[in-house]
Amino acid sequence: METLSGGRETGIYRQGETVVRPVQAWSATVHRLLRYLHQQGFRACPEVIGMDAGSEVLSFVEGETYNYPLEGAIASEEALISAARLLRQLHDASQGFLKTVNLAEMAWMLPARAPAEVICHGDFTPYNVALSGHEVVGVFDFDTAHPAPRLWDIAYSVYCWSPFKTDPVDQLGTLDTQIARARLFCNSYGVSASDRQQLVSEMIIRLQSLVAFMQAQADMGDAQFVQHFAEGHHLAYLADIDYLRHQQVAITEGIMTVQDL
Ligand SMILES: Nc1ncnc2c1ncn2[C@@H]1O[C@H](COP(=O)(O)OP(=O)(O)OP(=O)(O)O)[C@@H](O)[C@H]1O
Ligand SMILES: [Mg+2]
Structure with missing residues (x-):
């Protein structure tokens, strides 16, 4: 059994063609979503295999994975374009899910945000996708999925993919490069002009909400967030x-x- 490293220190393993992850309060909701996405023909996300002694068993999404600093294929324009297109497909495929379920009864890790246009992935970032060569072909880690406007997910993705980050490890290129990458992401997704006007404000609100969430979890004694x-x-x-x-x-x-890069 191979331990998989990501944002979390422990508890995620690869076992053959499956991934074993800890069950969370929102796992049942995420499983319904993943099943629905596959029924809709969106096959770039994990399939639910089942449960095994407090763990969920999902299919392994084939491809190469990356993290910051963005170097190699993950930093390419092709990866950026294919990522934005995949996010669009994911959002479009999720739309019908909202009509098939009673949202009020469903548990999510992050609070639903009105208007519930789509199911947002919540963490559609360079470290949660799989690549074949330079192309983004898969996405995993749906723990943060929740109903929200498209722009809510686009904002966090553009922030992470441009990336508008100041940390020396996460940082990539000049401001001009970052803006050109943000524009290419928007063009590839098909972001409307009115959403582009709102994008930076939405990124700021999204980051403020992330910090507030981290703070709330730490206040409740969650060891990972305290650390x-x-x-x-x-x-x-x-x-x-x-x-x-x-x-x-x-x-x-x-x-x-x-206008593209
Ligand atoms: N279904 C999957 N298919 C392929 N690889 C996966 C899959 N699930 C997880 N992985 C691999 O395991 C790593 C860690 O898993 P995951 O992203 O789900 O959790 P995490 O980032 O550690 O946790 P969190 O984001 O909740 O802190 C990923 O970066 C990826 O390389
Ligand atoms: Mg992850």
């Missing part, structure tokens, strides 16, 4: 919020132009 706070993980998000505020006009002007 993250002690190590100052939230400070990087706060620095990025400042960066986005300072560059809001430049970024918004840059992504309004429908």
Whole structure:
């Protein structure tokens, strides 16, 4: 059994063609979603195999995986374009799910956000996708999925893929490169002009909500979040919020132009 490393230190293993992960309060909801997505013909996400002694068993999504710093195939334009297209397909495929379930009865890790246009992945980032060569062909880690507007997910993805990050490890390129990558993501997804106007504000609200969530979890004694706070993980998000505020006009002007890199 091979331990898989990601954002979490323990509890995720590969066993042959399956992945074994700890069951959470929202796992039943996520399983319904994953099954629905496959029924809709969206096959780029894990299939639910079943449960095994407090763990969920999912199919292994084939492909190469990456993390920050963005180097190699994951930093390419092809990866960026295919990621944005995959997010669009995921959102489109999830729309009907909202009509088939009673949202009020479902548990999610992150609070649902109105209007519930689609099911957002919640963490559609370079470290939660699988690549074949330079192309993003799969997505996993649906723990953070929740109903919300498309722009809510787009905002966090554009922040992570551009990336508008100031941490020296996570940082990539100049502001101009980051803006060009944000524009390419928006063009590839097909983000509307009105959503582009709102994008930077939405990124800031999304990051503020992330820091508030981390704080709330730490206050409740969640060991992982207590440690993250002690190590100052939230400070990087706060620095990025400042960066986005300072560059809001430049970024918004840059992504309004429908012109590729
Ligand atoms: N279904 C899957 N198919 C392929 N690889 C997977 C799958 N699930 C997890 N992995 C691999 O295991 C790593 C960790 O899994 P995952 O992303 O689900 O959790 P995590 O990032 O550690 O946890 P969290 O994001 O909740 O802190 C991933 O980065 C990926 O490489
Ligand atoms: Mg992950």
